[in-house]
Amino acid sequence: MAEPLLRVENLKTQFFTDAGTVRAVDGISFEVHEGEIVGLVGESGAGKSVASMSLLRLVESPGEIVGGEITYKGETIFGLEEGPDGDLREREDMLSNVEMRDRIRGNEIAVIFQDPMESLNPVFTVGGQLREFIELNRGLGKDEARQEAIQMLREVGIPDPAERYHEYPHQFSGGMRQRVLIAMALACEPNLIIADEPTTALDVTVEGQILELVDDLQEKYDTSFIWVTHDMGVVAEICDRVNVMYLGEIIEQAPVDELFHATKHPYTTALLNSMPRPDRTVEELEPIEGVMPEAITPPSGCRFHPRCPDAREVCKRVHPDNEVIEHAAGYPHRAACVKHDVFDVGYDESVPLEKEPQVTAGTPGGGEEQ
Numbered sequence: 001m002a003e004p005l006l007r008v009e010n011l012k013t014q015f016f017t018d019a020g021t022v023r024a025v026d027g028i029s030f031e032v033h034e035g036e037i038v039g040l041v042g043e044s045g046a047g048k049s050v051a052s053m054s055l056l057r058l059v060e061s062p063g064e065i066v067g068g069e070i071t072y073k074g075e076t077i078f079g080l081e082e083g084p085d086g087d088l089r090e091r092e093d094m095l096s097n098v099e100m101r102d103r104i105r106g107n108e109i110a111v112i113f114q115d116p117m118e119s120l121n122p123v124f125t126v127g128g129q130l131r132e133f134i135e136l137n138r139g140l141g142k143d144e145a146r147q148e149a150i151q152m153l154r155e156v157g158i159p160d161p162a163e164r165y166h167e168y169p170h171q172f173s174g175g176m177r178q179r180v181l182i183a184m185a186l187a188c189e190p191n192l193i194i195a196d197e198p199t200t201a202l203d204v205t206v207e208g209q210i211l212e213l214v215d216d217l218q219e220k221y222d223t224s225f226i227w228v229t230h231d232m233g234v235v236a237e238i239c240d241r242v243n244v245m246y247l248g249e250i251i252e253q254a255p256v257d258e259l260f261h262a263t264k265h266p267y268t269t270a271l272l273n274s275m276p277r278p279d280r281t282v283e284e285l286e287p288i289e290g291v292m293p294e295a296i297t298p299p300s301g302c303r304f305h306p307r308c309p310d311a312r313e314v315c316k317r318v319h320p321d322n323e324v325i326e327h328a329a330g331y332p333h334r335a336a337c338v339k340h341d342v343f344d345v346g347y348d349e350s351v352p353l354e355k356e357p358q359v360t361a362g363t364p365g366g367g368e369e370q
C-alpha cells in the first residue's frame with residue numbers, strides 16, 4: 001500500500017488544569033490515505049476535536065501535545081526525541097510554527113468547523129471574505145480572486161453566486177453558510193480537509209445535501225477528509241474507513257462496511273444500537289447506558305468496562321491495546337477488547353462483572369454490594 005498522506009502514531013494531548021491532568025487524547029494511532037474519507041466518531045468528550053486540533057498544532061494552553069508523532073507527506077508535524085539531558089524535546093526536523101502557518105494550514109490541511117459564524121466575520125460580505133482568503137493564500141490579484149471566489153461559491157451549490165457574493169453571513173441560511181466554509185476550505189486546493197462536525201447543527205435534509213456535495217467534491221478534487229462526528233448515520237453515508245474513539249483512545253478501526261457488519265468492540269455495538277435506522281422505530285433505540293467518565297480519572301483496565309455489557313473481571317485489570325483482529329478489504333480491522341482471542345488474557349475463564357447496583361429511592365441501603 002502507498003505511503004499514507006497522514007500518519008498519526010501514539011498521539012497524546014493533555015490539558016493541565018487545576019482539577020488535574022485531562023488525558024483528552026491518550027495514545028491514538030491512525031492513517032489517512034490519498035483520496036479517502038476517514039471518520040473519527042464517538043460521544044461528546046471522546047477527544048475528537050482535541051485530536052483534530054492537535055493535527056494542525058492548534059492546541060492552546062493549558063493544553064499541550066505531550067507525545068507521539070504526526071507525519072504529513074513525510075514531513076514531521078510533531079515529533080519528540082530524547083535530548084542529551086534525558087528529557088524529551090521537539091525533534092529538529094519538526095516543522096516550525098511559521099511553516100505550519102504559511103505552508104501547511106489552509107494550503108495543505110484545511111479545517112471546517114461546526115459553527116460557520118465562528119469562522120465568518122459578520123461585518124464583511126461573504127464574497128469579500130472568500131476573495132480576501134484566496135488573495136492572501138494563493139497570491140492572486142483582487143479581480144482574479146473575485147472571479148475565483150464566485151466560481152467557488154457556484155461550485156459548492158450557492159445559487160446566483162455573483163449576486164450572493166455581496167451578501168452578509170446573516171443573510172445566508174445555516175446550510176448555505178456551511179457551504180461557504182466548504183468553499184473556503186477548498187479554495188487553496190488542500191490535500192486534506194479536517195471537518196469537525198460541520199453538519200451537526202443542520203437539519204437532516206440539509207445535512208444530507210451537504211454530505212452529497214462533499215462526496216462529489218471529494219471525487220472531483222481527490223481531497224482526503226477526516227470527518228469528525230458523533231453520528232454513525234453520517235459515518236455510513238460518507239466514510240471509507242472509521243476510527244471509533246472512547247475516552248481519548250481509538251477502540252476500533254475498520255473499513256466502514258466491516259465496522260457495521262463485523263463489529264468487534266462492544267462500545268461500537270452500543271453506538272450502532274443507539275443510532276436511528278430505517279428498520280427501527282424510535283422506541284426501539286437503545287441509548288448507551290451510563291455516561292462517559294471524566295478524562296481526568298479514567299477507569300482502570302478497559303475504560304469502557306463500567307458500561308460494557310460484556311465486561312468480565314479481567315476487563316477491570318487489563319488495558320487492551322487496539323490490536324489487529326483480522327484483515328478486511330486490504331486494511332486491518334483493529335479493536336481494543338480482550339474478548340478477542342489475540343489478547344489471550346483469560347477472558348473466557350474470567351467472571352462476568354455484576355452490573356453496578358442501582359440505588360433506588362425508597363429502598364434504604366439498596367445500593368450496597370452483596
Ligand SMILES: Nc1ncnc2c1ncn2[C@@H]1O[C@H](COP(=O)(O)OP(=O)(O)OP(=O)(O)O)[C@@H](O)[C@H]1O
Pocket residue numbers: 015017022023024042043044045046047048049050051061062063230294295
Ligand atoms: N481547553 C480545555 N481545557 C480543559 N479540558 C479540555 C479543554 N478542551 C477540551 N478538554 C477536554 O478534553 C476532552 C476531549 O474533548 P473534545 O472537545 O476533544 O471532545 P469531542 O469528542 O470533540 O466532544 P464533542 O462531541 O462534544 O465535540 C474532554 O474531556 C474535554 O473536557
Ligand code: NI
Pocket residue numbers: 048049050196
Ligand atoms: Ni468536538
